[in-house]
Amino acid sequence: MWRLCFPIVSLLLMEAHFLFNGNEALLPLPAALALFLLVPYRWVKWLEVGFLVFFGVEWVRTALRLVNERMAEGRPYTLACVILLVCAVYTLASAWAFFTAKIKDHYSL
Secondary structure, three states: OHHHHHHHHHHHHHHHHHHHOOOHHHOHHHHHHHHHOOOOOHHHHHHHHHHHHHHHHHHHHHHHHHHHHHHHHOOOOHHHHHHHHHHHHHHHHHHHHHHOHHHHHHOOO
């Protein structure tokens, strides 16, 4: 079950992203998804995977927006782009944890 640490870190990253961007209304979403990890049903696995993919796409969208803004202002953008894309790859890769044998067995009800 240690593999669930990866999705939890991804959810915490998204929580920080929402807080940093002023989306206070969305703050309960990653927290609720983290609590859903305690429910051993198959639909929870697919809910988590769906939201992790959605959050990964959100990281890419944010990276593109930030790069475009910084390029228009003539500011450096490489480091910000790398950080956001690493967050996107990590979030998308953490969805893979739900397809390991132990996790599949846990969410098989």
